[in-house]
Amino acid sequence: MATGSRPPSARRRRWASPVRLFLAVAAAAVAVADAVAAAPRPTAADKATPTTPTPPRAGPDESPPWSYNNAAGWPASCRNSSQSPMPLIHVGGTGNPHRGEVADLLSLPSALHFTAHAADAEHISLLCDGSCGTLTVRGVAYKVKNLHWHTPAEHTVDGRRTAAELHAVSFAADGRIAVLASLFKDTKDNPIVQATIDAMVGLGTFEATLQDYRKYFYSGGHVGCGIYAGSLTTPPCTEGLTWVVSTKVGYMSEAQVEAIRALNGGHDNARPLQPINDRPVDWIDPEASGGR
Template sequence: MAAREVLQVILSLGVALLLAACAAAYADTVNFTYSGANGPAMWGSLCPQYRLCSEGKRQSPINIVNADAEYNPKLIRLRRNYRACSNATLLDNHCNIALRYDEDVGYVVVEGKKYSLLQMHWHSPSEHTIDGERFPVELHLVHKSVDGNITVVAVLYQFGRADPLLIQLKDKMAELKKEVLAGDEQARVPVGVVKMRSLKQHTRKYYRYVGSLSTPPCTENVVWNVLGEARKMSRRQAAELQAPLKEAYRRNARPAQALNGRVVQVYDESRSQ
């Protein structure tokens, strides 16, 4: 066999192995569901990388009990500085719908550290509950610091007037659904300009605690900031967030996890005056 042919065989094998590896990794990210044999109670046993989902002691989400939340006068107003994005992508993550930012769109400051906004995604119904109350939708804004730490700002939604952010995404959401129905398993839709003003609206109250990612691999030491005032979106918008997803992922809320001695702190502007 000529050297050139040998090289082609090696390259072909390399590509085949790479594709196999990618396929395996892809399978690992979607083999969990929200009910049945691969539901939340079984996540920790699906693969070794998911073990924290069952063994971790600081897992998310949680039920926030107002009577037990400790007011911390040292907490300060949640400082969010987001700007309009001109390069975002709407995608079907299989377990949720996400908006990924492909440029620097701003940050949140938590305990003096700056965390850059990477992406946001939605859960229906809400994952966090307050005094046992579950909300129709919860938005997670995922941020990361330069040293690799993660903080999430969680926004709870009630039904009401249309949400300004989702109004901007309406046509793109329909396009994403169309691509998914056409058989695209990794559908992605370029969005273009997204105005972020509504996401940096002043918050008078929030809860903070240390938890985890709420989907596998359930990585811990995530700082959560759950806004205490529910916002509004229409029922139609909530349905549009579910529409591109497969049936098994349309209700994609992980059950509340045990506190295991953790303390939930609360910032309350009305008590700091």
Template sequence: MYAAARSMSRRVAAAIAVFVVYLSLAPPVFPFGAVVVHRAAAQELDDEGEFSYRRDAGNGPARWGVIRREWSACAYGHLQSPIGLSDTVAGLADRPGRLGRTYRPAAASLVNRGHDIMVRFNTDAGGVLVDGVAYRLRQMHWHAPSEHAINGRRYDLELHMLHQSADGNKYAVVAQLYRIGRRRDRTISRIEEYIERIAKRKDHEELIDEVVDPRRPVRGSTIYYKYTGSFTTPPCTEGVTWLVAQKVRRVRRRQVRLLRNAVHDGARRNARPLQEANGRGIGFYYTSPAHGMVATGG
């Protein structure tokens, strides 16, 4: 009996030893499963496109900062755009600044980037002078509805005119907001046929036969809100100088619809949600000293 017991104990011990060796060699189940799910999710994001404006999408605005490491500022930055702007806050600035403009008509191409329609200037279109830094106008594109809010209201369309400094290290964006009205926007009117040509054709480009005049969209806009923010699309790079026109211009509903229908379906409403201001200073900038004196009561 004792011999039988000893034999059974040896068999049990051997079985336990084999089970322990198996556990030591087998990969851990739960961590491995988590990695697989994570990689699968990342692959799904790649398949859906780089980013989307759909609030409930896995690559929507709330998740831009975790899709790629280099896009982390979208989630963790403290100087993000767009933000809400107000006359009251801007009026608290110590003194107004000056915005110099030297725009001129230039040759350009129209590009469908999927998430927006962009006019890329191929020759010198002039630029702006802000705080002693000269910026050259590189391109302009549209967002519908507007990304920035003025005095608590977001509008139907927003134009961004992107500028770059000579050394390539600084950026400034002049923004113009629009509300629906009977008056058409003449800049959009002149390129409507080109927008129709590139509609739904991502990365397609058309050379515009006539020059594009960047003075036209901001004609009559003399007062601007100025603050430091970021790009409103990934990688959401911060340190961008923003100048948002206080005056809201008119655009026809059909023109807004044309821009919306031309882009990818996930960008028909290609406006990033408002970001936290985080105590940033907002001031008024003017296109001439005279405008500043009138607006401030000087």
């Protein structure tokens, strides 16, 4: 996942202070990647400041700029021992999977409403309007508040990296964060993915029914997942997050991958894989013989 990353200082200086104020709140609601393409778009200042809870992030003037191609610019906290993304080994991995599926963890309303917000000129997230469901992991309920994309995928499963990864960032009442990560390959058009792109392009709204969400984000079937303890995947790389990575891969077209990539600065926004450091992964599998 990404917190709102900070643009180069030269870019920041161009922005008026109301925009900076917006950034302090909206950027933290977790964003996506870098530099919006040259085409003009509505600005962050066009939208009201969201009230979504925000993950921790570096202060506006406390750390040097970072980028995906400048590892040295990432703070020391990003070198701690439980970082994300990490490679997930499903087939032949350790531990017995429990029988179940992501749907067991996710309670969704019949309709979901999000509005695209540009945390800055390089990051766009879809922030929940109203109720967008609850992710319950190990007895803790997390409210889904923010959707954003990474291209290519940040997590790998059994060594395979897909074309894109959707993060649904969710917050518990005490501020803890869980992220539901869904993986997508580039094969054919996905109408719900397109709806998120359209919302991001115009900083408009994204709406989906529960059926849409299941069909197009989870391929309509029974979907397993791997659960592990990790971190934000952008500075300040705060640890203590719970990751739920789905094992069934969705789809979108190559053009849709490119559209998302363009909205995220026209470059990759996937952090390299981080050391596992003996962290266990709890697998939940629809086909597993083990109990829940």
